[in-house]
Amino acid sequence: MKVFLAEDDANISTIAKMALEQLGGHQVTHIDNGEKALEKLIAEGHTYDVILLDEMMPGLNGLAVCEQYTQQVAEVRPVIFLSAKSQASDVKQFEEHGRGYIPKPFDPTQLCQQIENILSSKKNRSAS
Amino acid sequence: MISLIQTRLKILFCLALCASLSLGYVSYSGWNKYTSMHESLNLTYSIEETVTSLKVNKYDKHLYKELKSTRALLEPKHRADALSDVIQAYADKSPWLLKKRVKHFLKNELEYRRYARNMMAYWQNRVIYFAALAAGSLLTVFLLMVLYIRYSIFNPLKDLARKMTDFLNNKYSYQFSVPDPNEVGQLHATFNALAQQVLSNMDELTTLDRAKSEFLNIASHELRTPLTSIKGSLSLLQSGVAGDVNDSSKNLMNIAETETDRLIRLINDVLDLAKIEAGRLPLEKEWVSLESLVNETITSLQGLATTASVRLEASKLPHLEIDVDSDRIKQVLTNLISNAIKFSPEKGVVNISADIDAHGSLRLNVHDQGRGIAPEDIERIFEKFSQATGPNNPLVKGTGLGLAIARAIVTEHEGHIGVESTIGKGSQFYFTLAHWRIPGQNANSGNIKTTQGAVA
The missing domain is CATH 1.10.287 (Helix Hairpins)
Structure with missing residues (x-):
């Protein structure tokens, strides 16, 4: 699976990258800020299987990146947010804008499974 | 004029x-x-x-x-x-x-x-x-x-x-007028002074409230970000991604990870409590089945109960619906049941039951066979960071905020939380919920007698 990861915290992105690549065997492209992430997504977003966006990034936050990306691109790939926010209103926003969210702190050994779960649960929901 | x-x-x-x-x-x-x-x-x-x-x-x-x-x-x-x-x-x-x-x-x-x-x-x-x-x-x-x-x-x-x-109805666009120089005017002037003071206090409170809310947002992010890295690194090290780990290193990592988890829980609890107390956690109430809410909670705690060799049982629960924020009430119930498990002796039984109290409210009880709580401790256990110290308890340590959060949630639901306990004979924690109904009926707790008959 090709994974796009936008995360400004270098430590977290190292961990997530290691988990996805070495534990899940996925191919990860990492970008460390919102503006660049949006640019790259508009250019080559269709080549990824899943897009992971950190919610809190300086400049353009995850929700804004997702909103502009979905508006400007015809073929939208599934977006999952990474966020330390867990209020009901925030969760609702994550579900409205993307496929769902993974709360921080997350367990990297569970990360691949969590992504799979979100992708498949949404598939089931759309199917029904 | x-x-x-x-x-x-x-x-x-x-x-x-x-x-x-x-x-x-x-x-x-x-x-x-x-x-x-x-x-x-x-x-x-x-x-x-x-x-x-x-x-x-x-x-x-x-x-x-x-x-x-x-x-x-x-x-x-x-x-x-x-x-x-x-x-x-x-x-x-x-x-x-x-x-x-x-x-x-x-x-x-x-x-x-x-x-x-x-x-x-x-x-x-x-x-x-x-x-x-x-x-x-x-x-x-x-x-x-x-x-x-x-x-x-x-x-x-x-x-x-x-x-x-107007002032009471929060119309703060209150106009101060010059009062007449008589007794009624004096009354007016006193009220003006009072209102001005309230308004200036309100401004101060609004500023404080904004600062508190901002702090909560920043704290959530700033505390969780480093913890994500710590927890992630430990987890990856243990998984062996970065190379083989010997047993004593694994043991130390285990300790670090357990304590990190505890810190995460503590932060979540502190932020939760702060949000509830600041009224920033609006309840999402809906009518849900009492039975399924209790059973789902019991199922999620079955693992913990098995580890502690404690049996969880629910006494015949009435077929009722309750108007609650089910996630929050589950949180309360989870807290009470996990406490009961923690303080139960091996092969003990934790019983969950429900009945209607004298005021017509639904009362949920969690009864354990633990060592009980001394009367002088009963008052303070619902306070923040106040834990009844257990014997050598092998289970996960609490944050000391669980009961304070439970009380805040129950209070938000217009209910009451409490405990009845006898040393050596166990404790019964309970909380009440005012809004309930028999499925298919619009009536709430209105007709207690009939409803109680139906419940029995």
């Missing part, structure tokens, strides 16, 4: 009061004159009778005396003189002269009577006229008093009451 009206009203009031008093006096003196005229008219009749009887009576000493005393009462002078002549003739015992004098006297009285009647009619008219005027001015005084009270007391009081109501 109102004060100008008030001044004019005061002047008018005084004028009308003076007028009514003097008119009243005039009318009263007229009435006196009328009654005295009436008395003297009556006197002419009685004296006429006496004088007429003189013509046939023999001389009588008493009668003579009476006539003399009556003479003193007669006025004007010509009447008294005429009577004096009669008395003289009577004393002289001269029938001819007496007859003549009596005739003259009676003629005189007849004239006086005519005069008296005219005067009585005159005074009667005057009395009626002035009494009507006095009554009119008294009525004016009364009306002016009503107006005065209305403008200077009732209206300002009503105005003040309206301002107070």
Whole structure:
């Protein structure tokens, strides 16, 4: 699976990258800020299987990146947010804008499974 | 404007009061004159009778005396003189002269009577006229008093009451006006001062509230970000991604990871409690089945119970629906049940039951067979960071905030949380929920008797 990861915290992105690549065997492209992430997504977003966006990034936050990306691109790939926010209103926003969210702190050994779960649960929901 | 009206009203009031008093006096003196005229008219009749009887009576000493005393009462002078002549003739015992004098006297009285009647009619008219005027001015005084009270007391009081109501209804666009310099005005000024103080305190509170909310947001992010890295690194190290790990390193990593998890729980709890207390965690209430809510919670805690060799059982739960934020109530129930598990002896039983209490609220009970809580500890266990210290408990340590959060959530649901405990015999934690119904019925806890019957 090709994974796009936008995360400004270098430590977290190292961990997530290691988990996805070495534990899940996925191919990860990492970008460390919102503006660049949006640019790259508009250019080559269709080549990824899943897009992971950190919610809190300086400049353009995850929700804004997702909103502009979905508006400007015809073929939208599934977006999952990474966020330390867990209020009901925030969760609702994550579900409205993307496929769902993974709360921080997350367990990297569970990360691949969590992504799979979100992708498949949404598939089931759309199917029904 | 109102004060100008008030001044004019005061002047008018005084004028009308003076007028009514003097008119009243005039009318009263007229009435006196009328009654005295009436008395003297009556006197002419009685004296006429006496004088007429003189013509046939023999001389009588008493009668003579009476006539003399009556003479003193007669006025004007010509009447008294005429009577004096009669008395003289009577004393002289001269029938001819007496007859003549009596005739003259009676003629005189007849004239006086005519005069008296005219005067009585005159005074009667005057009395009626002035009494009507006095009554009119008294009525004016009364009306002016009503107006005065209305403008200077009732209206300002009503105005003040309206301002107070506005203020209570959070209409903070409160207009401060200059109050009148009287007692009501003083009241107004006091309220103005009070309102100004409240408004300035409110501003301060709003600023503090904003700062608190901002702090919560930053704290959530800033505390969780480093923890994500710590927890992630430990987890990856243990998984062996970064190379083989020997047993003692693994053991140390385990400790670090357990404590990191505890720190994460603590942060989550602190933030949760702060949000609930700041009213930033709005309840998402809906009608849910009591049975499924309890059963789902029990299922999620089954693992913990098995680890602790404790049996979880639910007594026959009533088929009811409750109007709650189910995630939050599950959080309360999870907290109470996991506490019960933690403090249960091995092979103990934790029982979950529900009933309707004396106030018609649904009561959920979590009963354990632990060692119980000392009466002096019962009050403080719901306070923040206050834990009943357990014996060598192998299970996960708590954050000391669970019961404080549970109490905050239950309070938000208009319920009450508490505990009944006997040392050595276990504890029963309970909380109440006011809003429940029998499925398919609209009625809430309205008809307790019927509902209780149905529940039983």
